[in-house]
Amino acid sequence: MAVKLPRGFRAGATRAGIKPSGKPDLALLVSGLPAAWAYAATQNRAAAPSIHRGRRLYAAGGALRAVVVNAGNANCATGEQGVRDDARMAELAALRLALRPEEVLTASTGVIGVPLPLEKVEAGLPQIPLEPLADPFAEAILTTDLVPKVAEAEVAGAKVVGIAKGSGMIHPNMATMLAFVVTDAKVPQEALRAAWRGIVDRTFNQVTVDGDTSTNDLALLMANGASGEVPLEALFQAVEAVAQELARKIARDGEGATKLLVVRVRGAATEEEARRAARTVAGSALWKSALYGNDPNWGRILAALGNSGARFDPFRVRIALQGIPLYAGGVLPFDRQAASAAMRAEEVEVLVDLEEGEGEGVAWGCDLTEGYVQINALYTT
Numbered sequence: 048m049a050v051k052l053p054r055g056f057r058a059g060a061t062r063a064g065i066k067p068s069g070k071p072d073l074a075l076l077v078s079g080l081p082a083a084w085a086y087a088a089t090q091n092r093a094a095a096p097s098i099h100r101g102r103r104l105y106a107a108g109g110a111l112r113a114v115v116v117n118a119g120n121a122n123c124a125t126g127e128q129g130v131r132d133d134a135r136m137a138e139l140a141a142l143r144l145a146l147r148p149e150e151v152l153t154a155s156t157g158v159i160g161v162p163l164p165l166e167k168v169e170a171g172l173p174q175i176p177l178e179p180l181a182d183p184f185a186e187a188i189l190t191t192d193l194v195p196k197v198a199e200a201e202v203a204g205a206k207v208v209g210i211a212k213g214s215g216m217i218h219p220n221m222a223t224m225l226a227f228v229v230t231d232a233k234v235p236q237e238a239l240r241a242a243w244r245g246i247v248d249r250t251f252n253q254v255t256v257d258g259d260t261s262t263n264d265l266a267l268l269m270a271n272g273a274s275g276e277v278p279l280e281a282l283f284q285a286v287e288a289v290a291q292e293l294a295r296k297i298a299r300d301g302e303g304a305t306k307l308l309v310v311r312v313r314g315a316a317t318e319e320e321a322r323r324a325a326r327t328v329a330g331s332a333l334w335k336s337a338l339y340g341n342d343p344n345w346g347r348i349l350a351a352l353g354n355s356g357a358r359f360d361p362f363r364v365r366i367a368l369q370g371i372p373l374y375a376g377g378v379l380p381f382d383r384q385a386a387s388a389a390m391r392a393e394e395v396e397v398l399v400d401l402e403e404g405e406g407e408g409v410a411w412g413c414d415l416t417e418g419y420v421q422i423n424a425l426y427t428t
Contacts (some may be wrong), residue, residue: 050181050197053206053231055079055273057179060187063171065157065164066119071187073171074116076210076227077144081110082271083236085243086152087251089264095123096133097153101265104149108236111269112150114227115140115172118188118212122155122163123262132163143172154225156190156212156263158427181210188212188225191422193300198292200285203277205232209289213254213264213297224297226251226266228289232282233272242283243268250290253322253410255330256301266290298329298411299393303418307394308338312357313407314400320357321401321408327355328397329412338395339414343386345373348397359401367398 052058056078063073086105088098104111115136122129133153141148155163185195189212196211213224243266251266268286299307310328315321328334331351337344345366352359366374369389373381389395 058184074187301413304413315406324357325410335415
Protein backbone atom coordinates (compact mmCIF):
# COMPACT_ATOMS: atom_id res chain seq x y z
CA MET A 48 0.00 0.00 0.00
CA ALA A 49 1.40 3.38 -1.03
CA VAL A 50 2.41 5.77 1.75
CA LYS A 51 1.22 9.33 1.34
CA LEU A 52 3.65 12.09 2.27
CA PRO A 53 2.74 14.86 4.74
CA ARG A 54 0.98 17.93 3.42
CA GLY A 55 3.12 20.06 1.12
CA PHE A 56 5.68 17.35 0.30
CA ARG A 57 6.12 15.63 -3.05
CA ALA A 58 8.65 13.09 -4.28
CA GLY A 59 9.56 11.07 -7.32
CA ALA A 60 12.25 9.07 -9.08
CA THR A 61 13.53 7.92 -12.44
CA ARG A 62 15.91 5.45 -14.08
CA ALA A 63 18.86 7.63 -15.02
CA GLY A 64 21.21 4.76 -15.83
CA ILE A 65 23.53 5.24 -12.85
CA LYS A 66 22.87 1.76 -11.45
CA PRO A 67 24.15 -1.03 -13.72
CA SER A 68 20.91 -2.90 -12.98
CA GLY A 69 18.83 -0.26 -14.71
CA LYS A 70 16.63 0.16 -11.64
CA PRO A 71 15.46 3.62 -10.41
CA ASP A 72 18.48 5.56 -9.18
CA LEU A 73 17.76 9.30 -9.16
CA ALA A 74 15.20 10.85 -6.83
CA LEU A 75 13.80 14.14 -5.58
CA LEU A 76 12.04 14.99 -2.31
CA VAL A 77 10.47 18.46 -2.36
CA SER A 78 8.62 20.72 0.07
CA GLY A 79 6.22 23.31 -1.30
CA LEU A 80 7.07 25.53 1.67
CA PRO A 81 10.46 26.47 3.16
CA ALA A 82 11.19 23.85 5.81
CA ALA A 83 13.03 23.93 9.09
CA TRP A 84 15.53 21.10 9.15
CA ALA A 85 17.85 19.09 11.34
CA TYR A 86 20.75 17.01 10.10
CA ALA A 87 23.22 14.40 11.29
CA ALA A 88 25.93 12.92 9.11
CA THR A 89 28.72 10.37 9.02
CA GLN A 90 31.77 10.87 11.21
CA ASN A 91 33.97 9.10 8.66
CA ARG A 92 36.98 11.32 7.84
CA ALA A 93 36.78 10.26 4.21
CA ALA A 94 33.31 11.79 3.89
CA ALA A 95 31.93 12.52 0.42
CA PRO A 96 31.45 16.04 -1.03
CA SER A 97 27.69 15.79 -0.41
CA ILE A 98 28.36 15.53 3.33
CA HIS A 99 30.73 18.50 3.42
CA ARG A 100 28.27 20.58 1.42
CA GLY A 101 25.41 19.53 3.69
CA ARG A 102 27.33 20.60 6.76
CA ARG A 103 28.01 24.03 5.27
CA LEU A 104 24.32 24.52 4.47
CA TYR A 105 23.37 23.35 7.94
CA ALA A 106 25.74 25.80 9.59
CA ALA A 107 24.35 28.63 7.45
CA GLY A 108 20.95 28.04 9.05
CA GLY A 109 18.72 28.73 6.06
CA ALA A 110 15.51 26.90 5.21
CA LEU A 111 15.52 23.76 3.06
CA ARG A 112 13.17 23.05 0.15
CA ALA A 113 14.42 19.87 -1.51
CA VAL A 114 16.76 16.89 -1.53
CA VAL A 115 18.26 15.31 -4.65
CA VAL A 116 19.63 11.78 -4.25
CA ASN A 117 21.49 9.48 -6.60
CA ALA A 118 22.10 5.80 -5.90
CA GLY A 119 24.71 3.53 -7.44
CA ASN A 120 27.54 6.05 -7.17
CA ALA A 121 28.89 7.51 -3.92
CA ASN A 122 30.77 10.36 -5.63
CA CYS A 123 33.36 9.91 -2.88
CA ALA A 124 37.16 9.96 -3.25
CA THR A 125 36.68 11.54 -6.67
CA GLY A 126 38.85 14.60 -6.04
CA GLU A 127 38.01 18.18 -6.88
CA GLN A 128 35.89 17.01 -9.79
CA GLY A 129 33.65 15.22 -7.31
CA VAL A 130 33.19 18.45 -5.35
CA ARG A 131 32.24 20.29 -8.53
CA ASP A 132 29.91 17.49 -9.62
CA ASP A 133 28.09 17.52 -6.29
CA ALA A 134 27.59 21.29 -6.49
CA ARG A 135 26.39 20.94 -10.08
CA MET A 136 23.88 18.26 -9.10
CA ALA A 137 22.39 20.73 -6.62
CA GLU A 138 22.29 23.43 -9.31
CA LEU A 139 20.57 21.12 -11.77
CA ALA A 140 17.96 20.12 -9.20
CA ALA A 141 17.41 23.77 -8.29
CA LEU A 142 16.84 24.62 -11.97
CA ARG A 143 14.37 21.74 -12.27
CA LEU A 144 12.43 23.02 -9.23
CA ALA A 145 12.87 26.81 -9.68
CA LEU A 146 14.79 27.05 -6.39
CA ARG A 147 18.14 28.39 -5.28
CA PRO A 148 20.95 25.78 -5.04
CA GLU A 149 21.40 26.55 -1.32
CA GLU A 150 17.81 25.37 -0.77
CA VAL A 151 18.69 21.90 -2.13
CA LEU A 152 20.52 19.21 -0.16
CA THR A 153 22.47 16.55 -2.08
CA ALA A 154 22.97 12.90 -1.17
CA SER A 155 24.77 10.08 -2.96
CA THR A 156 25.17 6.39 -2.19
CA GLY A 157 26.92 3.53 -3.98
CA VAL A 158 30.42 2.62 -5.11
CA ILE A 159 33.30 4.75 -3.82
CA GLY A 160 35.96 6.12 -6.14
CA VAL A 161 33.97 6.24 -9.38
CA PRO A 162 33.28 9.62 -11.03
CA LEU A 163 29.63 10.68 -10.93
CA PRO A 164 28.06 10.40 -14.41
CA LEU A 165 26.75 13.96 -14.27
CA GLU A 166 25.37 13.79 -17.79
CA LYS A 167 22.96 11.07 -16.63
CA VAL A 168 21.89 13.20 -13.67
CA GLU A 169 21.28 16.17 -15.97
CA ALA A 170 19.25 14.07 -18.40
CA GLY A 171 17.31 12.30 -15.67
CA LEU A 172 16.18 15.17 -13.46
CA PRO A 173 13.58 16.59 -15.89
CA GLN A 174 12.08 13.07 -16.17
CA ILE A 175 11.16 12.79 -12.48
CA PRO A 176 7.40 13.04 -11.86
CA LEU A 177 6.55 14.55 -8.48
CA GLU A 178 3.65 13.11 -6.49
CA PRO A 179 2.61 13.14 -2.81
CA LEU A 180 3.81 9.54 -2.39
CA ALA A 181 6.88 8.15 -0.64
CA ASP A 182 7.26 4.83 -2.42
CA PRO A 183 9.04 5.75 -5.70
CA PHE A 184 11.63 7.76 -3.77
CA ALA A 185 12.11 4.90 -1.27
CA GLU A 186 12.81 2.44 -4.07
CA ALA A 187 15.22 4.67 -5.98
CA ILE A 188 17.63 5.26 -3.08
CA LEU A 189 18.32 1.53 -2.50
CA THR A 190 21.66 -0.14 -3.20
CA THR A 191 22.14 -3.66 -1.80
CA ASP A 192 18.86 -3.40 0.12
CA LEU A 193 16.31 -6.10 -0.57
CA VAL A 194 13.29 -4.01 0.41
CA PRO A 195 12.32 -0.31 0.60
CA LYS A 196 11.98 1.10 4.10
CA VAL A 197 9.12 3.47 4.92
CA ALA A 198 7.41 4.28 8.23
CA GLU A 199 4.67 6.73 9.23
CA ALA A 200 2.88 8.19 12.25
CA GLU A 201 0.29 10.86 13.01
CA VAL A 202 0.05 13.34 15.86
CA ALA A 203 -2.56 16.04 16.49
CA GLY A 204 -3.49 16.37 12.83
CA ALA A 205 0.08 16.38 11.55
CA LYS A 206 1.81 13.52 9.79
CA VAL A 207 5.34 12.13 10.04
CA VAL A 208 6.79 9.95 7.28
CA GLY A 209 10.26 8.42 7.22
CA ILE A 210 12.15 6.88 4.30
CA ALA A 211 15.49 5.12 4.63
CA LYS A 212 18.00 2.91 2.89
CA GLY A 213 20.70 0.74 4.42
CA SER A 214 21.78 -2.88 4.36
CA GLY A 215 25.57 -3.17 4.65
CA MET A 216 28.48 -1.05 5.91
CA ILE A 217 26.18 -0.28 8.85
CA HIS A 218 27.58 0.91 12.17
CA PRO A 219 26.91 3.93 14.42
CA ASN A 220 28.06 7.43 13.41
CA MET A 221 26.30 6.85 10.99
CA ALA A 222 26.31 3.82 8.65
CA THR A 223 25.66 3.21 4.95
CA MET A 224 22.36 4.79 5.59
CA LEU A 225 20.32 7.59 4.15
CA ALA A 226 17.28 8.54 6.23
CA PHE A 227 14.78 11.25 5.42
CA VAL A 228 12.00 12.06 7.89
CA VAL A 229 9.45 14.72 6.93
CA THR A 230 6.52 16.26 8.76
CA ASP A 231 3.94 18.96 8.06
CA ALA A 232 4.02 20.13 11.68
CA LYS A 233 5.29 23.63 12.41
CA VAL A 234 8.42 23.50 14.57
CA PRO A 235 11.00 26.18 15.38
CA GLN A 236 14.28 25.18 13.80
CA GLU A 237 16.17 25.44 17.10
CA ALA A 238 13.78 23.00 18.77
CA LEU A 239 13.92 20.65 15.80
CA ARG A 240 17.70 20.52 15.86
CA ALA A 241 17.91 20.12 19.63
CA ALA A 242 15.57 17.12 19.56
CA TRP A 243 16.96 15.42 16.46
CA ARG A 244 20.42 14.75 17.85
CA GLY A 245 19.05 12.68 20.73
CA ILE A 246 16.58 10.86 18.49
CA VAL A 247 19.38 9.91 16.10
CA ASP A 248 21.56 8.68 18.97
CA ARG A 249 18.76 6.47 20.32
CA THR A 250 17.72 5.05 16.96
CA PHE A 251 19.92 5.21 13.87
CA ASN A 252 23.13 5.24 15.91
CA GLN A 253 22.03 2.04 17.66
CA VAL A 254 22.03 0.00 14.45
CA THR A 255 24.96 -2.21 13.50
CA VAL A 256 25.30 -4.83 10.77
CA ASP A 257 29.02 -5.26 10.16
CA GLY A 258 31.02 -2.72 12.17
CA ASP A 259 31.82 -0.46 9.20
CA THR A 260 30.81 3.20 9.00
CA SER A 261 30.45 4.61 5.50
CA THR A 262 31.41 7.90 3.88
CA ASN A 263 28.09 9.24 2.63
CA ASP A 264 25.53 8.79 5.35
CA LEU A 265 23.03 11.21 6.74
CA ALA A 266 19.78 11.47 8.66
CA LEU A 267 17.57 14.43 7.80
CA LEU A 268 14.43 15.79 9.49
CA MET A 269 12.32 18.42 7.68
CA ALA A 270 9.27 20.28 9.03
CA ASN A 271 7.38 22.55 6.63
CA GLY A 272 4.58 23.72 8.94
CA ALA A 273 1.75 23.09 6.46
CA SER A 274 -0.50 21.63 9.17
CA GLY A 275 0.33 24.19 11.83
CA GLU A 276 1.59 23.82 15.39
CA VAL A 277 1.28 20.62 17.41
CA PRO A 278 2.47 19.69 20.93
CA LEU A 279 6.22 19.32 20.50
CA GLU A 280 6.65 16.49 22.99
CA ALA A 281 4.06 14.38 21.19
CA LEU A 282 5.56 15.27 17.81
CA PHE A 283 9.06 14.25 18.80
CA GLN A 284 7.74 11.00 20.24
CA ALA A 285 6.15 10.29 16.87
CA VAL A 286 9.36 11.22 15.04
CA GLU A 287 11.34 8.87 17.30
CA ALA A 288 8.85 6.06 16.74
CA VAL A 289 9.26 6.48 12.97
CA ALA A 290 13.06 6.59 13.26
CA GLN A 291 13.06 3.49 15.45
CA GLU A 292 10.93 1.56 12.98
CA LEU A 293 13.31 2.53 10.18
CA ALA A 294 16.30 1.48 12.30
CA ARG A 295 14.74 -1.94 12.89
CA LYS A 296 14.05 -2.34 9.17
CA ILE A 297 17.66 -1.50 8.31
CA ALA A 298 18.95 -4.11 10.73
CA ARG A 299 16.50 -6.77 9.52
CA ASP A 300 17.57 -6.10 5.93
CA GLY A 301 21.26 -6.47 6.77
CA GLU A 302 23.26 -7.99 3.93
CA GLY A 303 22.78 -11.76 3.98
CA ALA A 304 20.78 -11.60 7.22
CA THR A 305 18.16 -14.17 8.14
CA LYS A 306 16.95 -12.62 11.39
CA LEU A 307 16.72 -9.39 13.37
CA LEU A 308 18.69 -9.14 16.62
CA VAL A 309 17.35 -6.90 19.39
CA VAL A 310 19.63 -6.30 22.38
CA ARG A 311 18.10 -4.62 25.43
CA VAL A 312 20.30 -3.54 28.30
CA ARG A 313 18.93 -2.26 31.60
CA GLY A 314 20.44 -1.58 34.98
CA ALA A 315 23.44 0.29 33.55
CA ALA A 316 25.17 3.09 35.42
CA THR A 317 24.08 5.57 32.71
CA GLU A 318 21.92 5.57 29.58
CA GLU A 319 25.00 6.09 27.43
CA GLU A 320 26.67 3.00 28.94
CA ALA A 321 23.52 0.98 28.37
CA ARG A 322 23.43 1.98 24.71
CA ARG A 323 27.14 1.27 24.32
CA ALA A 324 26.79 -2.19 25.89
CA ALA A 325 23.82 -3.01 23.67
CA ARG A 326 25.69 -1.86 20.53
CA THR A 327 28.73 -3.94 21.40
CA VAL A 328 26.70 -7.13 21.79
CA ALA A 329 24.74 -6.42 18.61
CA GLY A 330 28.01 -5.84 16.75
CA SER A 331 29.94 -8.88 18.01
CA ALA A 332 30.92 -11.05 15.05
CA LEU A 333 31.21 -14.04 17.37
CA TRP A 334 27.72 -13.60 18.79
CA LYS A 335 26.25 -12.78 15.35
CA SER A 336 27.70 -16.04 14.03
CA ALA A 337 26.25 -17.96 16.95
CA LEU A 338 22.92 -16.30 16.26
CA TYR A 339 23.00 -17.56 12.69
CA GLY A 340 23.74 -21.07 13.92
CA ASN A 341 21.04 -20.92 16.64
CA ASP A 342 23.72 -21.53 19.26
CA PRO A 343 22.79 -20.10 22.71
CA ASN A 344 26.44 -19.40 23.52
CA TRP A 345 25.90 -16.81 26.26
CA GLY A 346 29.65 -16.60 26.90
CA ARG A 347 29.99 -14.54 23.72
CA ILE A 348 27.40 -12.09 25.02
CA LEU A 349 29.22 -11.76 28.33
CA ALA A 350 32.56 -11.27 26.57
CA ALA A 351 31.08 -8.53 24.38
CA LEU A 352 29.66 -6.78 27.43
CA GLY A 353 33.13 -6.86 28.97
CA ASN A 354 34.55 -5.19 25.86
CA SER A 355 31.92 -2.44 25.79
CA GLY A 356 33.40 -0.26 28.53
CA ALA A 357 30.14 -0.32 30.48
CA ARG A 358 30.61 -0.85 34.19
CA PHE A 359 29.34 -4.08 35.74
CA ASP A 360 30.26 -6.90 38.09
CA PRO A 361 30.26 -10.29 36.30
CA PHE A 362 29.02 -11.88 39.53
CA ARG A 363 25.81 -9.81 39.35
CA VAL A 364 25.00 -9.42 35.66
CA ARG A 365 22.03 -11.34 34.23
CA ILE A 366 21.53 -12.53 30.65
CA ALA A 367 18.36 -13.92 29.07
CA LEU A 368 17.77 -15.05 25.49
CA GLN A 369 14.26 -15.13 24.05
CA GLY A 370 13.01 -14.92 27.65
CA ILE A 371 15.11 -17.90 28.75
CA PRO A 372 17.51 -17.10 31.64
CA LEU A 373 21.03 -18.23 30.70
CA TYR A 374 23.31 -16.52 33.21
CA ALA A 375 22.88 -14.81 36.58
CA GLY A 376 26.29 -14.11 38.07
CA GLY A 377 27.13 -17.65 37.10
CA VAL A 378 25.96 -20.50 34.91
CA LEU A 379 22.27 -21.34 35.05
CA PRO A 380 20.83 -24.73 34.12
CA PHE A 381 18.80 -24.40 30.93
CA ASP A 382 17.57 -26.63 28.12
CA ARG A 383 20.05 -25.95 25.35
CA GLN A 384 17.92 -27.56 22.68
CA ALA A 385 14.88 -25.50 23.68
CA ALA A 386 16.97 -22.32 23.67
CA SER A 387 18.34 -23.18 20.23
CA ALA A 388 14.83 -23.79 18.94
CA ALA A 389 13.72 -20.42 20.31
CA MET A 390 16.51 -18.75 18.31
CA ARG A 391 15.00 -19.92 15.02
CA ALA A 392 12.56 -17.01 15.07
CA GLU A 393 12.83 -14.07 12.65
CA GLU A 394 13.41 -11.76 15.64
CA VAL A 395 15.67 -12.76 18.53
CA GLU A 396 15.95 -10.73 21.71
CA VAL A 397 18.80 -10.61 24.19
CA LEU A 398 18.02 -9.03 27.57
CA VAL A 399 20.85 -7.98 29.86
CA ASP A 400 20.62 -6.53 33.38
CA LEU A 401 23.91 -5.03 34.57
CA GLU A 402 22.52 -4.20 38.04
CA GLU A 403 24.54 -1.00 38.26
CA GLY A 404 21.90 1.74 38.01
CA GLU A 405 18.88 2.94 36.08
CA GLY A 406 20.33 3.31 32.58
CA GLU A 407 18.52 1.56 29.73
CA GLY A 408 19.33 1.17 26.04
CA VAL A 409 18.50 -0.91 23.00
CA ALA A 410 20.42 -1.77 19.83
CA TRP A 411 19.47 -3.57 16.65
CA GLY A 412 21.57 -5.89 14.53
CA CYS A 413 21.36 -9.14 12.60
CA ASP A 414 23.05 -12.48 12.21
CA LEU A 415 26.28 -12.96 10.24
CA THR A 416 25.95 -15.38 7.34
CA GLU A 417 27.76 -16.62 4.25
CA GLY A 418 25.52 -14.29 2.29
CA TYR A 419 27.23 -11.23 3.76
CA VAL A 420 30.63 -12.47 2.57
CA GLN A 421 29.32 -13.32 -0.90
CA ILE A 422 27.74 -9.89 -1.38
CA ASN A 423 30.84 -7.99 -0.32
CA ALA A 424 33.38 -10.30 -1.97
CA LEU A 425 31.89 -9.43 -5.36
CA TYR A 426 30.59 -5.89 -4.77
CA THR A 427 32.45 -4.18 -7.64
CA THR A 428 33.13 -7.21 -9.85
